[in-house]
Amino acid sequence: MTVAKGKQRTGGWFSNLKPQTRDNIVGYTFLLPNLIGCMLFTFLPVVFSLLISFTDWDYTKGFGNWNFVGVQNYLDMWQDEWFVDSLINTLVYTIAVVPITIFLALVISVLIDKYCFAKLPIRLAMLMPYISNVVAVAIVWVMMYSSFGPVTLLVKALGVENPPQWLADYTWAMPAVILMSIWSNVGYSALIYTSSIQGLPQDVYEAADIDGAGELTKFFRLTVPFLSPTTFFLVITNVITSFQIFAPIQIMTRGGPGTSTYVLVYYIYRSAFGYYKMGYASSMAWILFILIFIVTMIQWRQQKRIHDY
């Protein structure tokens, strides 16, 4: 064992311990800074959150002044119009954003990889929205959608005489937010696709060339199936981030007009820090968790299947 040498060098109480005990001490010393933090700011809050989600705690009544009400919160929320609307809106938003983002990202990254000169600057340009400060971006888009902004003027130029006031319009507010989200997300998905495309087996494509396969055939018969694990990963991650949309809503629409852009996280935020209904807000946060949990479970099962063959 290499332990013997350490023993001669250090001496003292530490080296007199059993090797196994020493390993444990060393291991936990490395882990401890991180573990303490995660205990305090993740594990403990999770337990606490679950606990208060079963109470009627109003924060203004003070700490500890709560009654356990069982699953009442989880039952009440389905009668709450705001909750139901925000849940539906979150799902609508997700169902719109995710497929469009991923389809665009796939087509763009394949085209860039195959045909483009100046690949790098184009890729960097596409990634810029994703890394930008979400608040700054949302403010810019508020201006873009204003009556003198490029979006409105473009729509006018296309022949629409009275374009809607996007963010103030009941029908158009959600599509406006969706468009902005696609714009800011597509770069990330394209980046992930790009790194997968670079790992595609070239010999299969050469074989297809010899067989005289056209570009479209190769795209649908080879590229799409080869990239399906990546596509799957991207669907899941995009769905999870879409469930959690908050900042653009808070800045661009505040959930309005009416409940047209009220989303789940925005309602959780309002309930907790606007109305101080901590118990109710926590129970809604756990509904969000359940949604994410279901999606993650699907991913794990799918990943297993992919690794099986």
Added chain:
Amino acid sequence: METKRTLLWRLRRNDGFVIKRILFTVLIAMLAFTMIVPFLWMISASMKHELDVTKIPIQWIPDYFYPNNYLEVWNVGGNAKVDYHFGLAYFNSLKIAFFNVVGAVLTSSLAGYAFAKLRFKGRDVVFLLYLSTMMIPSQITIIPKFVIFDRLGMVGTHATLILPGIFTITGTFLMRQYFMQIPNELRESGKTDGASEFCIWWRIMLPMAKSSMAALGMMVFLWTWNNYLDALVFLPNWRLYTIPLALTSFIEESNTQYNLMMAAAASALIPVFIVFIIGQKQFVKGLTAGAVKG
């Protein structure tokens, strides 16, 4: 990598391919261009006088440049109509980002190393615990965090953002993944030389992990710089505001002076773009790290 020679060779071999390539380059470049149109519009508007911003049609390159907007946002010279305390917010954001980046990289590489290379009792159980919290959305923990900080009297200090920010589970995974690839022999040889475990980590492992640490550092910088929800909940006044909050309070205070708002937004975006352009390789590595783990 396309050398001149192969390009010429291709040209001779297959004219059609090159033409197709040029066509698609133009097409995709246009698409990429629409991606940066909002940024161009932002910069253009930030350089205009108030009255020129709302002019139709849009002057993409203003007739009259008005860089004073930036001076007013930053209150340079102290003669702005309203002091938006933008410089202070900038400082606050940089301060928090600095502590978070240094702290998170340090704790993650310590814990990542422990999970990857050290043997101790309960390691796998703790790791499973970490794994299980991966899918817990931050919206669940924010209410208890608020309660904890409020009980400790810490709401209204930057500690509310700095303390949780220096522990990242994702970062721990990233570092663990990296250390897993390093062969065990390196560690063994260090041990036979009589080096302590800490010494091995510091002298042998960390220098090898530099690029992963850089990638993680950039991710943490990005998260911290763009963190909005936590700042919104924990920071009550302008003395504490970070960039995202300074921007939102800007909307309210500037009476929707669009040129100023755009100058402020542009100022907020620039540091991340600089970090991004300098370290694009690590940045891309950090962004893709989660995806390729399989």
